[in-house]
Amino acid sequence: MVQDKQYVVITQLKNNYFSVFYLALGLLSLFFFTWTGKYLQQYYPDKQNLEKGFRVMLRSRHIFLLLISLLEIGIGVYIQQSRNRVFLFIQCLATFLLVLAHMLFSYAFFYEVDLIHVPQTPAIHYATYFTLASVILHVCTKVEFLFSGTKN
Numbered sequence: 001m002v003q004d005k006q007y008v009v010i011t012q013l014k015n016n017y018f019s020v021f022y023l024a025l026g027l028l029s030l031f032f033f034t035w036t037g038k039y040l041q042q043y044y045p046d047k048q049n050l051e052k053g054f055r056v057m058l059r060s061r062h063i064f065l066l067l068i069s070l071l072e073i074g075i076g077v078y079i080q081q082s083r084n085r086v087f088l089f090i091q092c093l094a095t096f097l098l099v100l101a102h103m104l105f106s107y108a109f110f111y112e113v114d115l116i117h118v119p120q121t122p123a124i125h126y127a128t129y130f131t132l133a134s135v136i137l138h139v140c141t142k143v144e145f146l147f148s149g150t151k152n
Contacts, residue, residue, distance in 0.1 A: 016079070016080065016081045017081060018075075018076075018079045018081050018091060018095065019076050019077070019079050019080075019081070020076075021076070021095070022072050022073070022075045022076030022079060022095075023072075023073060023076035023077070024076075025072050025076075025099070025102075026069050026070070026071075026072030026073030026074075026075075026076055027073065029065070029068060029069030029072055029102065030066075030069045030070075030073075032065065032069070032106070033062070033065045033066050033069055036062055036065055036109060037062065040058060040062060044058065057113065058113065061105070061108055061109040061112075061113065061124070062109065064105045064108070064109070064124070064127070065105055065106065065109060067131075068098070068101060068102045068105055068127075068131065071098070071131065071135070072098065072102070075098070075138060079091070079138070080145060082141055082144055084144055087141045087143075087144045090137050090140060090141050091137075091138070091141050093137060094133075094134045094135075094137035094138045094141070095134070097130045097131075097133050097134040097137070098130070098131065098134040100127075100130050101126075101127040101128075101130035101131040101134065102127075104123045104124070104126055104127035104130065105123075105124070105127045107123050108121060108123040108124045108127065111123075112124065
């Protein structure tokens with residue numbers, strides 16, 4: 001019984017490159033998230049004495065990394081690779097935007113933490129917009145599966 005379930009999972013992932021990509025990236029991102037937690041502990045060991053706003057900013061940047069990794073895993077579990085060229089292009093664009101957002105969140109975690117960047121943090125803003133656009137595009141690709149009768 002367990003081997004049958006494993007076979008079904010393997011055959012579903014066989015021709016679904018997006019799913020494999022997102023699951024691998026999401027799991028790597030979770031490891032990156034835990035590493036950044038250790039980084040915060042090492043470089044900011046006395047969190048209680050930090051200014052409250054600065055501490056909240058560090059935590060929010062850290063939570064954005066968790067958000068993006070969980071989003072990648074969630075998309076990886078549910079995504080079906082499109083057979084239509086238009087929808088495949090939309091999936092590629094959505095994937096590009098999400099990877100770009102991930103890179104911007106990572107950049108902001110390390111480089112937009114100086115107090116001179118606090119009022120204006122363009123990397124976080126653009127990363128948030130790219131994440132939203134990516135999710136909307138992924139939802140739009142579900143239209144293909146709704147109208148084609150393909151089980152998802």
